[in-house]
Amino acid sequence: MKKSFSLLFALFxxxxxxxxxxxxxxxxxxxxxxxxxxKLNVLGTALYVAAxxxxxxxxxxxxxxxxxxxxxxxxxxxxxDGGQNLIGxxxxxxLGIIRTQELLQARRLDGGQQxxxxxxxxxxxxNPEETFAIWDKEKVLHDVVWAIRKFKPDVIxxxxxxxxxxxxxxxxxxxxxxxxxxxxxxxPKRFPEQLKHVQVWQAKRVLWNTGVWSxxxxxxFEDYGSQLLKVDVGGYNPLLGxxxxxxxxxxxxxxxxQGFGATGTRGVTLEYLEHTKGERAKEELFEGINTTWSRVxxxxxxxxxxxxxxxxxxxxxxxAVVPTLxxxxxxxxxxxxxxxxxxxxEELEEVVKHSLGxxxxxxxxxxxxxxxxxxxxxxxxxxRSAIPVQLVSMRPAFTSKDSLLNKTLSPNEARLIPFKLExxxxxxxxxxxWLRQEGTLGLFRVDELxxxxxxxxxxxAVVRFDLKINGEPFSYxxxxxxxxxxxxxxEQYRPLAITPPVFVNISEKVLMFASQEPKPVHVLxxxxxxxxxxxxxxxxxxxxxxxPAQMAFDLEQHGAEQxxxxxxxxxxxxxxxxLKAVATVAGKPYxxxxxxxxxxxxxxxxxFPEAVTKAVRLDLKRNGEQIAxxxxxxxxxxxxxxxxxxxxxxxxxxxxxxxxxxxFDAVILGVRxxxxxxxMSFYQPRLLNYVQQGGTVIVQYNTGHSLxxxxxxxxxxxxxxxxxxxxxxxVRFLKPGHQALNSPNxxxxxxxxxxxxxxxxxxxxxxxxxFEAILSSNDPGxxxxxxxxxxxxxxxxHFVYTGYSWFRQLPAGVPxxxxxxxxxxxxxxxxxxxxxxxxxxxx
Numbered sequence: 001m002k003k004s005f006s007l008l009f010a011l012f013x014x015x016x017x018x019x020x021x022x023x024x025x026x027x028x029x030x031x032x033x034x035x036x037x038x039k040l041n042v043l044g045t046a047l048y049v050a051a052x053x054x055x056x057x058x059x060x061x062x063x064x065x066x067x068x069x070x071x072x073x074x075x076x077x078x079x080x081d082g083g084q085n086l087i088g089x090x091x092x093x094x095l096g097i098i099r100t101q102e103l104l105q106a107r108r109l110d111g112g113q114q115x116x117x118x119x120x121x122x123x124x125x126x127n128p129e130e131t132f133a134i135w136d137k138e139k140v141l142h143d144v145v146w147a148i149r150k151f152k153p154d155v156i157x158x159x160x161x162x163x164x165x166x167x168x169x170x171x172x173x174x175x176x177x178x179x180x181x182x183x184x185x186x187x188p189k190r191f192p193e194q195l196k197h198v199q200v201w202q203a204k205r206v207l208w209n210t211g212v213w214s215x216x217x218x219x220x221f222e223d224y225g226s227q228l229l230k231v232d233v234g235g236y237n238p239l240l241g242x243x244x245x246x247x248x249x250x251x252x253x254x255x256x257x258q259g260f261g262a263t264g265t266r267g268v269t270l271e272y273l274e275h276t277k278g279e280r281a282k283e284e285l286f287e288g289i290n291t292t293w294s295r296v297x298x299x300x301x302x303x304x305x306x307x308x309x310x311x312x313x314x315x316x317x318x319x320a321v322v323p324t325l326x327x328x329x330x331x332x333x334x335x336x337x338x339x340x341x342x343x344x345x346e347e348l349e350e351v352v353k354h355s356l357g358x359x360x361x362x363x364x365x366x367x368x369x370x371x372x373x374x375x376x377x378x379x380x381x382x383x384r385s386a387i388p389v390q391l392v393s394m395r396p397a398f399t400s401k402d403s404l405l406n407k408t409l410s411p412n413e414a415r416l417i418p419f420k421l422e423x424x425x426x427x428x429x430x431x432x433x434w435l436r437q438e439g440t441l442g443l444f445r446v447d448e449l450x451x452x453x454x455x456x457x458x459x460x461a462v463v464r465f466d467l468k469i470n471g472e473p474f475s476y477x478x479x480x481x482x483x484x485x486x487x488x489x490x491e492q493y494r495p496l497a498i499t500p501p502v503f504v505n506i507s508e509k510v511l512m513f514a515s516q517e518p519k520p521v522h523v524l525x526x527x528x529x530x531x532x533x534x535x536x537x538x539x540x541x542x543x544x545x546x547x548p549a550q551m552a553f554d555l556e557q558h559g560a561e562q563x564x565x566x567x568x569x570x571x572x573x574x575x576x577x578x579l580k581a582v583a584t585v586a587g588k589p590y591x592x593x594x595x596x597x598x599x600x601x602x603x604x605x606x607x608f609p610e611a612v613t614k615a616v617r618l619d620l621k622r623n624g625e626q627i628a629x630x631x632x633x634x635x636x637x638x639x640x641x642x643x644x645x646x647x648x649x650x651x652x653x654x655x656x657x658x659x660x661x662x663x664f665d666a667v668i669l670g671v672r673x674x675x676x677x678x679x680m681s682f683y684q685p686r687l688l689n690y691v692q693q694g695g696t697v698i699v700q701y702n703t704g705h706s707l708x709x710x711x712x713x714x715x716x717x718x719x720x721x722x723x724x725x726x727x728x729x730x731v732r733f734l735k736p737g738h739q740a741l742n743s744p745n746x747x748x749x750x751x752x753x754x755x756x757x758x759x760x761x762x763x764x765x766x767x768x769x770x771f772e773a774i775l776s777s778n779d780p781g782x783x784x785x786x787x788x789x790x791x792x793x794x795x796x797x798h799f800v801y802t803g804y805s806w807f808r809q810l811p812a813g814v815p816x817x818x819x820x821x822x823x824x825x826x827x828x829x830x831x832x833x834x835x836x837x838x839x840x841x842x843x
Contacts, residue, residue, distance in 0.1 A: 037306070037351055038310055040351065043344075044068065044071065044155075045154050047075055048074045049075045049177070050159035050171070051076070052076060054099075054260055058106065063233035065112050070286075075116070075144065076116055078116070078170065080099035081099075082121035088634050089634050091811075098257050101602035106255065107251075113151075118439075118443050119135045120440075124168060124758065125173075128164070134442035139443060143452055143453060145194070146449070146453055154291075155203060155289070156203050156206045156207075159174070186202035204279055205281060206277040207229065207273040207274060229285065243267075247264075254601060256599070259633075296340050297335075298334075302328055302335070305328035318354075318355045319386065322352055325355065332344060352469060356383055356387055356469070358382070359384070360478050362379050362479070363378050364481065365482075367495070367497060370423070370499055370501045377396070377418070377463070380414060381407075382413065383412075384411065384412050389408075389469050390407070391405050391407045392404070398461070427460075428498065429500065432457060459480065460495070462478065463477070464476070495604065497606040501532055503525070503528060503583075503590075503608070504582070504592070505523065506612070507522040507523070508521060508613055509636065509811060510614045511643065513617045518567045520567055521567075521568045522565055524561055525583055526594060527558055530556060536581060536584075538579055539582055540568070543570075544615070545568070573617065575616075576614065578613070594606070620819055622644065622646075624825060626665050628655070630670060632671050633675070634670070637806060640818075661687070662690070666695070666824075666825045674712045675702050688714050691799050692794060696799075696828045699713070699799075701760070720762065720763060722787065724763075726779050728753070730778075733774070735774050739823070755809055755814055755817070757808050767787065770792045774790070775789045
């Protein structure tokens, strides 16, 4: 029985039209409706391909989707997991979730669709050879071919050149994949298992969307540009009231985690396209491609009726066009099955719904439910037109039975229908599908072919409405959502999540034991439903011990919490292990935590990571106690430093005074502080005065552009884009006798083992003689990069600039990174600018 429920739900979801999102139901205005009706007459498809969220040209996508009315998609090969986060602490999988949702919000504004592959953004790559070795090229190519065969683009446009260049290796790789997939998608011998679900597809051409940024000079670009295909994407759309660059700016501004807010422009805006593969276009992007209904045999009546619908559309009375649309739908139904028949029927049915002002919604009383529970849901159905609409039946998820309703939807009279949603015990948790199983460094593991490429999970539950519109049968599927009213922001939607009955979250992301003293480990037990009781324990490797061995919990209410404290005793000797929290309820173990990602510009995202944490027993000595931290773009280093015994104060504006800074043994600036903290130009003189008086300032990496002040150091320093992306690249000691490598911890090559994702990024390329370069490293085949750790004496103190990626290594519990970073903090021997000594040693 469990299997039948699961299969039924999977089939039900696959048959629903399009992606359903936990947002307010679409309510297009009359101008947008007319735009959608016009689009019904256009049968052209374009696919834009690049490597990451933000790589896409939103101007071009907005133009193709809203001016040319082509079915337009963006295939981002990765989800951007390996980048940095300007709005919060999430990195890796959490950042990938944020950037996925930012892309979806961008597409809702510019009119495109969004696709992905299984490729993981493992971090910066210098060349496509390295990229393909880590991604598993054949599997990522499989996914690009799958996207092409499903979406059937007439034209493919890449953001980057397939030829080797100095850009990100992922960038070049994405263009190479698109070029190879152009041919592979048309070859039945390539990935034949896909052909059970799709047909081979041959696009007409591939082009590279180039620009001045890809040339060495403006003159070189102008000389070469005369040979390129040009498209003016700067037009104005009077129905939408915006130029395409204005639409694009709104779209691009959704990439908030990357700080890519954009300002719209008006007027002529040329895009340049270089031919890559296929039939060359001389004048027009879609040259030689039929984008009218005549590409579908026998569709003359459909085309005529849709043209008639455009002509007779009345903005003040949009429902008047419905009879013509219904006639076109009947003619469509007579055509043989095809891609365009399915797509245009789907689009037409949405236009009919919106022309009627037909509002359908399913709202749950809670945003979460556990398998085996019932959930109260209220349906709302209202027809805001004079066209007859009959609500025949509805079918909730997880059932094969229709509930007969037979209710007439009288004009502007809302029908509210309560029911209970029965969630089977076999219902899957709402974990993002690409995170359900452990993958590799370069590839997420997704076993279900139909899921590959989807931007997000299908809704946890849906309801299908069966209606008759003017006597014609229609079906619409809507997601079950949670809705509440916020006193400030008003109506707020949240996706429904299917969750475990109990969550266990270990509060400490990494546990660093700098001595044999026990540390408290806090496990938050939270109920996913009412009446949960059991016990919670820590699974520990040999040699580790927890007191108590287990603790009981009894949570009467849904959402109730109990914080359980264990004292964990480490063994002797440095080692790295994994601890897991396990809650046992009625003999069944539960090991997943609860992670909620909430930002105002994207829907709330809920994930259930395994309740594990890394525990490290490390040999560490440190000087000093009091650390000040000025947050930049956001990182977890303050919590990491607290793990090894430092008292960390997060600086506020009023704290950055000469007198207040004297309290601290070191002042640390978070990643990209000089890029993101607006008042850095005012803080800088006070920070330098603190150094002069004997303090230690540690500045972590910044990018060379968009600096809030150009004087980021007491002596000349030039930031470059140099980086070392290979996390196990050799590190050489340029100053083996320097204090940073010797006190209080003796640093050896072993301290550079086990690093994650990269060595460092945005190293300075030039610096004055007052700085000493301490370390050197480089990626294979590249010259030495000596600017990753620079230390200068300034007055009585030390100024440190470092591009090594401490913001990744410390939260990941890399022992050597802690030892080196502690040495940097200890450069003043624990004596702050005030001269007070605070020394401690952990042995």
